[in-house]
Amino acid sequence: MAPPADPSPPPPATPTTEPPGEPSTTNPTLNPSAAGAATATQPNAGQTAAAARPSAAETMTAAQPNAAQTETATQPNAAQTETATQPNAAETAAATQPGASTAAHHRRRKAPGQRRPTSAGSEPDAAGDRPWRRAALVGGGAFAASRAGLAAVSVFAWIGDQQPHRTPSQVARLWASQWDSKWFVAIAEHGYQPTPDASPAAFFPLYPLLIRAATPLCLGRAWVAALLVANGALLAALILLYRLTDLELGRAAAARATFYLVAFPTGFFLSAAYNEGLFLALMLATVYCLRRRLWWSAAALGALAATTRSAGILLAAAFAFEYVRVHRGIPAFRLGAAEKLSTTERLNAAEKLEGAGKLNAAEKLSATAKRRGAGKLRGTGNLRHWSEICAFIGIPCGLGAVMIVNQKAYGDPLAFSHTQAAHWGRHLTWPWVAPMNAARHAGPWFTEIWAHNVLELTTVATLAVLLIPWLRRTLDQAIYPMLGLALVAFMVSFPSRYTSDIPYPLYSASRIGLEVFPAFMALGALGRRPWLDRAVLATFLSTQGVLAAHFLHSGWVA
Incomplete structure (x- = not known):
């Protein structure tokens, strides 16, 4: 805001003061000969003119500062009006500080593709925007909060339990010794051992490889290394999710999406010895590089994602779509x-x-x-x-590396697919078949089978409802709903066959749904309504507490 005009009157001007560039030809002080002649011939008139002219000069001089003050007073208002029309409110607030224009220029961020309009709560900081620092703070805060919650579950999950005393180390190890965790730790310790049905081939090699690499740092304890890698990947995923959502939907939506992810009913799997957190971090990093047009980096990260889970191959389609969209062709x-x-x-x-x-x-x-x-x-x-x-070819090469490992270990490059069919009943079918079977064979109400089917069906339906409306947005952000829906379709297109041993057609859908990060971005945007935000968090957290306690008791969740 400009300082107000000085209300005190200007100092009186001398008769010799003239506006620059406008010399007077009749002023006695500028033309002595003319003044002398006028005084000799007409003394009274000369005195009258000499007396009158300073008054006119004073009047002109007095009027000019007022005009200048008026102009000075109106110019800042015009500048403020012009500044107020700019879309970034933070630059307007910082415009009065020294060097504000330079600082605002360096603070200005450009979103990938088309620049998004600045939403409320997403303005850069007045002292300079540090998006990665902010992402680390929010992501680290969500990570720490979720550690506190899981620690509470680990303490109170034993109420009513009749088992003998457990040590903290034994309870911590339970997070790395349940269900699929055993497979990952065994592969890290002994490699892909031959079995009649080649069951280890179902678990892709990158996560066990990282466990083996981190085992020496954990004094030879593979289960500690498994938890270390999983939780480190989760922290990276939270930071990347915040950063990506901040770029596309604003800070407030980014913060909510980050907390919704760790609060999801099956979010505790991201902290256990499972590969969901690693796959999620690699997917987020790949999409971030695609949006920044870092094609080779995206290809390398996508290849690593494809060596973590089979769904990583879908990133090749995301790469192709984003490249064509950016270049309007090839x-x-x-x-x-x-x-x-x-x-x-x-x-x-x-x-x-x-x-x-x-x-x-x-x-x-x-x-x-x-x-x-x-x-x-x-x-x-x-x-x-x-x-x-x-x-682009780099992403399928990741899956090719998995096939080479399967060929070397089991003599079958597609062993990962064949063992899924033989051991877990996975098979390819139309996307709507498994949800229909889950609804038809849900079982009697309030039984274990019914609860599992309700959890899986609700997860699939919620993800689809969050992603489908996003398709109507601009083409610039179409990669998110398209990738999210592709992940959901991939998940339900390879269901388990309904049998008496596996009465869950949408087997593990609630856990695999954690990988559909665009749905959490969309939910973060919808959570701007306070009542919805509180309802989501209350439902997610209470459900996760129950499921996490069941998981620690060696119960199957997803």
């Missing part, structure tokens, strides 16, 4: 042909003029240089685009 084909045509036409015209003898030596040299430069430029541009397209 530049190596579309732009190369146009540039080639344009260059050919220009060179043909130059050759005609050169052949007709209408170009001098300098013009001939210039035409030759342009011909060579155009060829190099076209070749360099096509080479860059081809290299970006080749990066």
Whole structure:
């Protein structure tokens, strides 16, 4: 805000004060001879004019500062009005500070693709925006809060239990010795051991490999390394989820999405010795690089995701979609042909003029240089685009690495798929078949089978309801609902066969649903309504407490 105009009157001006650039020809002080003549011939009139002119000068001088003050007073208001029309409110608040324009320029963030409008609560800090620092603080806070909650479950889950005394180490080890956790730790310790049905092949190798690498740091205890890797990956996933959601939907939605993820009913699996947290972190990092147009980094991270879970292959489709959206086609084909045509036409015209003898030596040299430069430029541009397209192949190479491991261990490159069918009844079917079977075979109310089917059905339905409306948004953010729905479709298209041993067609859907991070982004945006935010957190946290206690008692959850 500009300082107010000085209300005190300006100092009186002397008769010699004239506006710059406007010398007076009749002022006695500027023309002595004329003043003398006037005084000699007309003394009274000269005195009268001399007395009158200073008054006029004073009047003019007095009027000019007032005009300047008026202009000075109105200009800041105009500047404020102009500044107020800018979309970023934080830059308006900081505009009065020294160097505000420079600081605002460096604080300005550009969202991937089309810039999103700044929403309430998402303005940059007045002292400078540090998005990764903010993401680390919020993600670390959600991580610490979830540790406190799981510690409370680990303490109070034994109320009414008749088992003998347990040590804290034994309770901690329960988080790394339930169900799938045993497989991951065994593979880390002994590798892919041959079995009649090749069951270990169902568990992809990256997570066990990281466990083995971290085991020496944990004094040779593989189960401690498994928990260390899983929780480190969860922390990275929370930071990346906040950062990505902040870019797309604003800070408030990002903070809510981060807490919704750890509060989800099966969110405790992200802290146990499972590979969901690692896969989620790699997926988020891949999508972040895609949105930043870091194609090779996205390909490398996507390949790692494909060596963690089979659903990582879907990131190849996300890569292709985002690349085509950004370039409005495939530049190596579309732009190369146009540039080639344009260059050919220009060179043909130059050759005609050169052949007709209408170009001098300098013009001939210039035409030759342009011909060579155009060829190099076209070749360099096509080479860059081809290299970006080749990066796409890196993601399927991750799954190829898994097939090589399966071939070496079991003599079958598709052992991971065959063992899922033989041991867990997984099979390919239409996406709507498994939800219909789960609803039809839900079982009697308030029984274990019914509770599991309700949990899986509710998870699938909630994810779909959150993602489908997002498809109506701009094409710039279409990668999120499309990837989310692809993950849901992949999950329900490989259900378990309904048998008496496995009466859950949507086997583990509530746990695998943790990987559908776009749904949590959408829920974070919807949570701006206080009543919905509180209802979601209350439902999620109370359900997770019950399921986590059941998990510690070696009960099957998902």
